[in-house]
Amino acid sequence: MLPLLSTLAGHVAQRTALARLLTVGRPAHALLFEGPVGVGKATLAGAVAATLACLRPQGPDSPHPGDACGDCRSCVAMGRGEHPDVARVEAQGRTIKIDQVRALTPRLRYEPVLGRHKVVLLLEADRLGEEAANALLKTLEEPPSRTHFLLVTSRPQLLLDTIRSRCQTLRFGPLAAEEISVVLAAEAAQRGQALDPALLRLGAALGDGSISAARLRADPAWHPVVTAVVDAVVHLGLRPVGHEVGQVELLAALIPAAPAPQASATGDADGDTSPKPSGASKGKGMDRERLLVCLDLLRAVLRDAVLIGAGIDARSLPHAPWAEALQALAQRVGVEPLASAIDELERTETESVYNPSPQLALEATLAAMARHARAGR
Numbered sequence: 246m247l248p249l250l251s252t253l254a255g256h257v258a259q260r261t262a263l264a265r266l267l268t269v270g271r272p273a274h275a276l277l278f279e280g281p282v283g284v285g286k287a288t289l290a291g292a293v294a295a296t297l298a299c300l301r302p303q304g305p306d307s308p309h310p311g312d313a314c315g316d317c318r319s320c321v322a323m324g325r326g327e328h329p330d331v332a333r334v335e336a337q338g339r340t341i342k343i344d345q346v347r348a349l350t351p352r353l354r355y356e357p358v359l360g361r362h363k364v365v366l367l368l369e370a371d372r373l374g375e376e377a378a379n380a381l382l383k384t385l386e387e388p389p390s391r392t393h394f395l396l397v398t399s400r401p402q403l404l405l406d407t408i409r410s411r412c413q414t415l416r417f418g419p420l421a422a423e424e425i426s427v428v429l430a431a432e433a434a435q436r437g438q439a440l441d442p443a444l445l446r447l448g449a450a451l452g453d454g455s456i457s458a459a460r461l462r463a464d465p466a467w468h469p470v471v472t473a474v475v476d477a478v479v480h481l482g483l484r485p486v487g488h489e490v491g492q493v494e495l496l497a498a499l500i501p502a503a504p505a506p507q508a509s510a511t512g513d514a515d516g517d518t519s520p521k522p523s524g525a526s527k528g529k530g531m532d533r534e535r536l537l538v539c540l541d542l543l544r545a546v547l548r549d550a551v552l553i554g555a556g557i558d559a560r561s562l563p564h565a566p567w568a569e570a571l572q573a574l575a576q577r578v579g580v581e582p583l584a585s586a587i588d589e590l591e592r593t594e595t596e597s598v599y600n601p602s603p604q605l606a607l608e609a610t611l612a613a614m615a616r617h618a619r620a621g622r
């Protein structure tokens with residue numbers, strides 16, 4: 246489906262500015278979309294590309310200024326993902342290679358074939374290799390007529406200053422949890438599925454403003470992982486010493502069944518909101534990637550327990566379905582020992598870079614958290 250500027254999630258101010266730029270303004274030859282991973286920058290850039298190419302874009306007086314019309318020949322080609330005037334350049338392996346930039350040249354030399362403008366969409370533009378960046382810079386210095394470059398990045402500091410200075414920059418921030426819920430629910434509806442509302446809320450709240458992170462957390466495959474983590478937290482200090490070994494093994498075994506966060510985060514680094522097939526983690530056991538996922542989830546559950554203990558309405562928190570169990574934990578252990586347990590996690594996270602055994606690190610962390618919980622009784 247063709248993404249339209251007016252129907253995308255969040256970023257109201259930026260979308261309004263873009264709509265103005267596309268209807269009454271003059272967009273620069275190069276626009277830079279920068280902001281955190283997974284907030285929808287690539288999708289927005291795709292919508293801008295569609296408008297730039299559209300043969301009848303919605304004018305300033307239309308109900309949706311800045312939108313592509315959706316049904317001209319250009320829009321139909323765009324919707325199919327096969328527009329002859331729109332090139333999408335992504336890293337091959339770790340970098341965008343010079344050959345990929347050179348391959349654009351013939352296309353840039355001629356007038357648009359189908360659309361009003363030609364568009365080059367550069368995803369993860371920070372991955373431009375040195376030679377490729379210099380080749381692109383040359384093109385930006387003498388921009389071909391009726392051509393726009395849309396650069397998307399979550400790491401603008403890695404772009405050449407000379408490239409950045411040639412671009413008009415649009416900055417995007419994290420999305421609100423409600424905005425993410427809307428996107429995930431719409432994606433599920435498009436697949437003919439309905440997401441479990443509790444899981445949807447949890448995913449949106451744990452996504453930290455990123456659609457791709459939230460999409461992972463809301464995936465039904467994650468439910469057993471979250472349940473196991475909540476179970477580990479609500480029983481802190483109640484189970485025999487040494488029980489942590491089994492818990493870590495269980496968590497390590499559950500996570501490979503879920504989509505691997507790294508694999509998906511890379512494939513979707515710029516927040517393209519189209520659902521992508523998710524890969525599974527390679528190998529078994531608690532590697533560093535899984536350790537960080539566990540720490541992240543543990544922290545989120547503990548944070549909710551602390552907030553519930555401090556009297557915050559549990560219904561407003563991500564782990565609302567477990568509110569009663571978390572309330573009981575907060576009463577049994579007390580808020581301070583739970584806060585100490587969070588400190589423990591953060592220490593492990595910092596030290597994980599140097600820790601040769603994530604399995605042992607998580608066991609030790611869970612054991613230390615259990616000690617804090619026992620001390621709180």
Ligand SMILES: [Zn+2]
Pocket residue numbers: 299300301302313314315316317318319320
């Ligand atoms: Zn159109």
